[in-house]
Amino acid sequence: MSLVVYLAAFMLGVASVLVRRRPRTALRDPLTLSTCVAIALAALVFVCAAPATLAAVNELTGVPNFGAPLTYGMLSAYSCAALVLLINWRGGPRELVRRMVLRSVAAYGLLVLAIVALFALADAGTERLTDLDTYYANTPFMREMILLYLLGHSAAMLVMCAVCLKWAREVTGLLRIGLRLILVGTLLDVVGFQLTKYTAVVARWNGHDLDFLSTDVAPPMASLGAVLCSAGFVLPRLLPPTLAQWRGLLDHRRLAPLWHLVRSASTAPKPPTAWWQLPQVRLQWREVSIHDALLALAPYFDHRVRERARDDALAAGRSPHEARLAAEAAMLTDAARRAAAREEPPPADGSYRLHATEVSGTGGLVELARALDRGRPPPTAPHTPPVPDGAGPNTMAGPMAEPEEPHVA
Incomplete structure (x- = not known):
């Protein structure tokens, strides 16, 4: 007992x-x-x-x-x-x-x-x-x-x-x-x-x-x-509070695609890496670092890239909100590439604000990260030219095929 x-x-x-x-x-x-x-x-x-x-x-x-x-x-x-x-x-x-x-x-x-x-x-x-x-x-x-x-x-x-x-x-x-x-x-x-x-x-x-x-x-x-x-x-x-920490952990993971894209442009202090840090603390550090990186990349925004991506998304049947997120993801990807290559910023109007910076909380950043994840091209296999029907492994077809020898009786 x-x-x-x-x-x-x-x-x-x-x-x-x-x-x-x-x-x-x-x-x-x-x-x-x-x-x-x-x-x-x-x-x-x-x-x-x-x-x-x-x-x-x-x-x-x-x-x-x-x-x-x-x-x-x-x-x-x-x-x-x-x-x-x-x-x-x-x-x-x-x-x-x-x-x-x-x-x-x-x-x-x-x-x-x-x-x-x-x-x-x-x-x-x-x-x-x-x-x-x-x-x-x-x-x-x-x-x-x-x-x-x-x-x-x-x-x-x-x-x-x-x-x-x-x-x-x-x-x-x-x-x-x-x-x-x-x-x-x-x-x-x-x-x-x-x-x-x-x-x-x-x-x-x-x-x-x-x-x-x-x-x-x-x-x-x-x-x-x-x-x-x-x-x-x-x-x-x-x-x-337990559920809040769990949501913080999920949002921290959902922001991974966006963080990996812009982390090189962030000038915020590095977050603590101690294993006992709670998920919400880690999320706050990542959110601050991402916003800092977005400010650093703003001069590299090319609105022509954004407009083309938005038009393509609308033509594909996406809603205006989804089209805006896809366009901003494409523009941000292009800006990160330009900044990494140390190119000159394109001439553009600096008054544009991303949707992620207009809403409070982590929701806007998570939506942008999802748009980036959806916009990634899938891995492709090496291209192999199709073989025409009836062609064997040792034959070729088309204009480069060798002519047959005439039959001599």
């Missing part, structure tokens, strides 16, 4: 690190800070609840079952952090949010103190690593401690279920998907962890043995529920 619990803790820890990409910004943003704290506390709960951790804590402190109030206190702190996260996510007037956060912290702070006090009053001298809830279900003070931590956790999870169900009807997109994941994870926690714990404890109160629900069913259900909840919190915050 320790392996399953540690795996859940590791996944939650990774999620917390991903959310806190910029620690200084996270400390100033209540929503990011509360998200990181909630996920980190969930990871700590699983670390503390693992039997291997419980045994180490008990041995280190010399107190049998000292890991129980530690784990239950962490679980109560996680319940409080989840409520605080929901409060910050919902937003509202700053004073109202602050007041609700303080009330939640105060309530669960008292709950943690009560858990520690009840454990100190109880007689729990026999170490139990996996079945403490059911083993001590009828022990004075331990019984109240177990019931108290379950009730505190149930209250927080039921509030999360109600709030997520309400918000999911009011929002759309990634936020709705995230809320649904939180709702599914919370329901797994309520049904798979809490309900099974309650059932096993109540069964002990009535003289029955359903300990397997508490020891075998509850831990994996709690792990799965916590992972789904963390995914719901993280998804709306991480997926948009």
Whole structure:
């Protein structure tokens, strides 16, 4: 069981690190800070609840079952952090949010103190690593401690279920998907962890043995529920920047034909080549360098080349926009050739602007790069003259063929 619990803790820890990409910004943003704290506390709960951790804590402190109030206190702190996260996510007037956060912290702070006090009053001298809830279900003070931590956790999870169900009807997109994941994870926690714990404890109160629900069913259900909840919190915050980086990578590759054509004319500083540079950073460097090269090549633009290419594209049935892009691609190719050969710039009007420089963003440059890629001639095979029908490998036809010798009888 320790392996399953540690795996859940590791996944939650990774999620917390991903959310806190910029620690200084996270400390100033209540929503990011509360998200990181909630996920980190969930990871700590699983670390503390693992039997291997419980045994180490008990041995280190010399107190049998000292890991129980530690784990239950962490679980109560996680319940409080989840409520605080929901409060910050919902937003509202700053004073109202602050007041609700303080009330939640105060309530669960008292709950943690009560858990520690009840454990100190109880007689729990026999170490139990996996079945403490059911083993001590009828022990004075331990019984109240177990019931108290379950009730505190149930209250927080039921509030999360109600709030997520309400918000999911009011929002759309990634936020709705995230809320649904939180709702599914919370329901797994309520049904798979809490309900099974309650059932096993109540069964002990009535003289029955359903300990397997508490020891075998509850831990994996709690792990799965916590992972789904963390995914719901993280998804709306991480997926948009991830998609933006993916689009940056695609646009960086799409600009390759244009960059290879004009890179020799660019005077911009060379971009950093470190492998850890994000795709959007690489894209910005390439975009700046291409615009710099286009300015350097502007004096070499030959508008006669552009007009001929535009007329040919229109005659081929292309739309005016496609014809303009094809014409500008042909003119840019000619300008790059002239600049590389150090030819004199042609006499032309310098007021013309490329379509790629008239639109904001990378879209215009990507269209120009595609036009350049379409305008490249395909590779051709060596030309072989056709052989006329009936001509063998050793015969020739045409005016250069040798005349036949006359037949002599």
